[in-house]
Amino acid sequence: MAILLTISCKQKGGETDMAKQELNSAQQDKIILTAPKPFHFAQTLRYLTRSPHECMFHVEHDKIYRLLNVEGQSVIVEISGDDDALTVRLVKHGAMTAALQVAIVRYVRDWFDFDRDLKPFYAQVAQCPLLGPLARQYAGLRIIGVPDLFEALCWAISGQQINLAFAYTLKRRLVESFGAQETWNQRSYWLFPTAKTVSQLDVRDLTALQFTQRKAEYLLEIAAQIRDGALSKDGLLALGDFKKAEQRLLQIRGIGPWTANYVMMRCLRNPAAFPVADVGLQNAVKARLGTDEKPTPETLQILARAWSGWEAYATFYLWQSLYHTA
Template sequence: MYMKTNPLAQEPSIIAGGCWEDNGQEIKLGVPKEYSFAENLRYLSKSPNECLFQIKDQKIYRALAIEDETPILEISMEHERVLTIRFLAGTAPTRQSVRLEVARYVSEWFDLETDLLPFYALAQSDVLLQRAVESFYGLRMIGIPDFFEAICWGIIGQQINLPFAYTLKRRLVESYGRRVHGDGTDYWLFPTPQAIAALSVHDLAGLQMTTRKSEYLIGVAQLIVAGRLSKELLSGAEEKQAEKMLTSIRGIGPWTANYVLMRCLHVPSAFPIDDVGLHNAIKYVLGTDQKPTKEEIRQFALPWKNWESYATFYLWRFLY
């Protein structure tokens, strides 16, 4: 199994990489030395059409639904190696268990548990990664902790450009998600599997979602609602088994499966080798107009063993 042990589960009060300090109205979350809030903020700012969080004055704002509470977070980095998570007025969770889940979510979102030093060491002599690491040092694999959201985003993004994918996501969220109002601003929560499972293809047609994508989204939602698919189920499987479980689902091919394994389960060796963005990034770094063959990509990736997902993510960053 490849699921990481989360140090937050032990509820420490010392500030260190991945540890937290709970002050009720705010949480202090330790980050590793190889973490750049500015670099991650630049990544998160890449789409002006993002609907699930907002960035203002170098701070990130988003709502989370945890148990029966809906805290609205303000995330900033006021001191070196410490993220500050404040709760907007009136939304601070009343239970420490919920605040712990908030800390876990943010830790997973920014992949704070991964030690990037081995990746940076191998990149120093790598023809493709050396420039990427120099350009984006401190960037983390920005995760999608919500399993249903991650699968939906993978399906929505199939065979369309990124701006239109964000437009479709916004339409889906604002039609079937939940709006939370706080501090004079509206925040959106991604639709639940239960909400999408109850829809018909006709319901999604108005969003300009294709018939097939609509069928895929509804089908995945129904599997999750029925208990036949879950993040926990995949986390308990070997990587190839998890990929096979995903690709057995209608609408999920190898690209979508590896995308979910990368962004949601943080599987280090997940590798969407057929990704057009990866091919274009390699062309960009090498300064060539010729698309790399799959065998050439495999040769490039030989030194990346167990870092394929990070290598892909860093190369994508040249384009997105």
């Protein structure tokens, strides 16, 4: 059963947490939750539309459409609005249950990093010549996450040592070959393939999509670990220490420091995750500093002293500067 929901933003001010969210139980087709301060919906849309090759969601007329799997149901959400509150409206196939409300709110908050207080970050980098201007330019832009661990790992591994456009191509092929699909309004929406589904594939199934032999092996091994419960997002977070989580990820074949930090940044939500070997990060710093050479990881570590504890957000804003210079 497909359920279509509408999420729209309206500004109301003040910090929020789950306890303060307004869940409009009087109308069974609508949830209202307040966005944290600051939040910038237009900047969020700019980030989400950075590539025409994205297959996990669709943006049209300032609305985001995405298929989710929550509470055992395939749910299409539509997200629109401004900077203040999110209105989630169920517009197809009956009433939204309380459990469905909670699951959707949890996903949206995670996707947009709504539980992060960004004021300390902005205060810390305000006088930094490198980050201060970007913090002002992108104020309210939150790290758009990849809440599902398997999807985050697949995306990171797929993107190793290839350009971004081809990484998107590989993701689309994987999703459209093995993911679940729902159709609404003459458009297909996709769920990322589950670890169980991918674990049942053969290396040749993935190399046929132009994954390398080695990447195919990595994905199958990770899928098997997640399927068997040996690896999970909850398990990594339960370690209670991001360093321990990083070490656990580094034990997995195919995951090096860059991949581990990328996953901690986009999925585990470690604000201090720092993929120093990232080429995009290096190019962004090079452009900001106006130097002829890309900074070394050692140089980046020195620069990052001004961002200590917020390296993930610094990286995200530096990435964004490569897409939008205005």
